Amino acid sequence: MNFFDSAPGFSRWTIGTPDQFLLITLETSRKSLISLEFCLRSRQPSQHHFNMAKRTHNTESTELRPSKKSKSDDKHSGKKEKKEKKDKKEKKADKNGVDQVTSNTSDEQSGYSQASALTNLPQSEIDQFMEEKVVKVTDSSTESAPQLRPIISFDYLPPCDENLYAPLKAFPAPSPIQAATWPLLFAGRDVIGIAETGSGKTLGFGLPCLKKLLDSKRPRKPYHPFAVIISPTRELAMQIYDQLVKFSHLAKADVTCIFGGVGKDEQRVALRTAAIVVATPGRLKDLQNDESVDLSKVKYLVLDEADRMLDKGFEQDIKDIIQPMPVSKRQTVMFTATWPRSVQDLAATFMNSPVTVTIGGDPSADPRANLRIKQEVEVLDGREKENRLIQLLSRSQKGQNPEKVLVFCLYKKEAMRIERLIKMKGFSVAGIHGDLNQSDRFRNLEAFKSGAATVLVATDVAARGLDIPAVKLVINVTFPLTVEDYVHRIGRTGRAGAKGHAITLFTEQDKALSGGLINVLKAAKQDVPESLLKFGTTVKKKQHDAYGAFFKDIGTDKKATKITFDD
Numbered sequence: 001m002n003f004f005d006s007a008p009g010f011s012r013w014t015i016g017t018p019d020q021f022l023l024i025t026l027e028t029s030r031k032s033l034i035s036l037e038f039c040l041r042s043r044q045p046s047q048h049h050f051n052m053a054k055r056t057h058n059t060e061s062t063e064l065r066p067s068k069k070s071k072s073d074d075k076h077s078g079k080k081e082k083k084e085k086k087d088k089k090e091k092k093a094d095k096n097g098v099d100q101v102t103s104n105t106s107d108e109q110s111g112y113s114q115a116s117a118l119t120n121l122p123q124s125e126i127d128q129f130m131e132e133k134v135v136k137v138t139d140s141s142t143e144s145a146p147q148l149r150p151i152i153s154f155d156y157l158p159p160c161d162e163n164l165y166a167p168l169k170a171f172p173a174p175s176p177i178q179a180a181t182w183p184l185l186f187a188g189r190d191v192i193g194i195a196e197t198g199s200g201k202t203l204g205f206g207l208p209c210l211k212k213l214l215d216s217k218r219p220r221k222p223y224h225p226f227a228v229i230i231s232p233t234r235e236l237a238m239q240i241y242d243q244l245v246k247f248s249h250l251a252k253a254d255v256t257c258i259f260g261g262v263g264k265d266e267q268r269v270a271l272r273t274a275a276i277v278v279a280t281p282g283r284l285k286d287l288q289n290d291e292s293v294d295l296s297k298v299k300y301l302v303l304d305e306a307d308r309m310l311d312k313g314f315e316q317d318i319k320d321i322i323q324p325m326p327v328s329k330r331q332t333v334m335f336t337a338t339w340p341r342s343v344q345d346l347a348a349t350f351m352n353s354p355v356t357v358t359i360g361g362d363p364s365a366d367p368r369a370n371l372r373i374k375q376e377v378e379v380l381d382g383r384e385k386e387n388r389l390i391q392l393l394s395r396s397q398k399g400q401n402p403e404k405v406l407v408f409c410l411y412k413k414e415a416m417r418i419e420r421l422i423k424m425k426g427f428s429v430a431g432i433h434g435d436l437n438q439s440d441r442f443r444n445l446e447a448f449k450s451g452a453a454t455v456l457v458a459t460d461v462a463a464r465g466l467d468i469p470a471v472k473l474v475i476n477v478t479f480p481l482t483v484e485d486y487v488h489r490i491g492r493t494g495r496a497g498a499k500g501h502a503i504t505l506f507t508e509q510d511k512a513l514s515g516g517l518i519n520v521l522k523a524a525k526q527d528v529p530e531s532l533l534k535f536g537t538t539v540k541k542k543q544h545d546a547y548g549a550f551f552k553d554i555g556t557d558k559k560a561t562k563i564t565f566d567d
């Protein structure tokens, strides 16, 4: 058995040949099995790692613990800000006709060279790309920033250790959000990237992060990561980590993943050398508080699922995590598929003259669903839901090749009840929600990914970001708290250019959200049933002290349910 890779709390091992092998995921503390996957070298590299080389660390130092943060960083920030402004104005043409654009980050070497071949393309080709993909770029900077062309082919990526770009061979071309945000990110700008679910946003922020790390020649102190990527759930953090490792183990960058629900000791050890930390906010804050990590030297900060990270549930954690990273010294990046007005002002307080890039239309309008997803809404009595669910599953689970179906519930208890019901009816089902321990959550998700279970019953812990191959159908048994969450839930199908299907069971209880849902359906040119229109088309933007824009009035006859987020 050969060691493959590890994340704190987990390790992966292989048995077999480099071309055909069994990938075994173990939980380290209990030595329990999380998943078994058979891998063929010819399979899509997006699903498995192939290079068996062990990742190496690229840090060096003698200090064992992070020192308490010093306020002196702030004293010098005024001076540096002036230098940055000067730097930003510089745009030179080098000998080869390559446009040099210098970054606004303070002291890292992060100048971006637009490839000559890209510069030489006729403007009409760029205009056609922007128009066809509906790309909108809004620059909030008052200074005249250089017009950077989208990187519409991987051939136009700035030069880098060729190993970094090797896994891109799996894709035909950059996705629109990658093409439009990469030049800005390479040039050091703060960026808000808004694009439909499943459109490759992870590499949108991930590739520039890795390139900047490789370009950075400065030695790092232990426990002082270069980049932090924050995600709302543990599973999503792990998925981002997996994607980065695929690129970083070739490029020899040290990435770690930090989340709650597992022991802290291994995470502390990993933080000593990690250059890129992917984390959920609660655990990162804990480790920051006990001085297991010092974030004062972070140069690249990402909030993935940014609107979720900025809502009331996470706001204070995010503020506390960001506090030691002066805004003038870091590049701040926010990506999401939905960008409600309620979080935009708060986002601005964390950013330095950001550029907003939207793919597919106006970011301030109603949330937009992925247009390749067929959306159906069935209005029914709450008591009919379970029968209807079983009918729908019977249709999709029959035959030799049952479809992968993701069933969403709103509450943990409801998810457990629905999972039991589905199991009783003889379907192959797994569950994922906040009451399960972490190894069960990972195990059940892996079972669904691998097809060992063809139905997954989930709460909104699985609504955002998860990239599960070949989910054919999403069924909403109970409508989520917001229309944004609806867009993310159904976005688990129809990913990376594929078609998808979503069926929503809507009852009178959900009528406060009918207006928002109708707008999403209309924007995606989907049928709006008469029975849904009857509930009204007004969009109510309720705010709540605890849940902000994510609050839903569920009536007084229902007992209040505590919503918990991942730590």
Ligand SMILES: Nc1ncnc2c1ncn2[C@@H]1O[C@H](COP(=O)(O)OP(=O)(O)OP(=O)(O)O)[C@@H](O)[C@H]1O
Binding pocket: 046, 171, 172, 173, 174, 175, 178, 195, 196, 197, 198, 199, 200, 201, 202, 203, 336, 337, 464, 465, 466, 467, 491, 495, 496
């Ligand atoms: N340039 C590309 N061409 C084709 N597929 C790509 C490309 N870049 C990434 N992908 C693949 O697209 C899938 C979705 O990517 P990703 O998970 O980053 O989407 P996302 O936009 O972050 O979605 P969500 O909004 O749900 O978080 C992944 O399987 C990824 O490997």
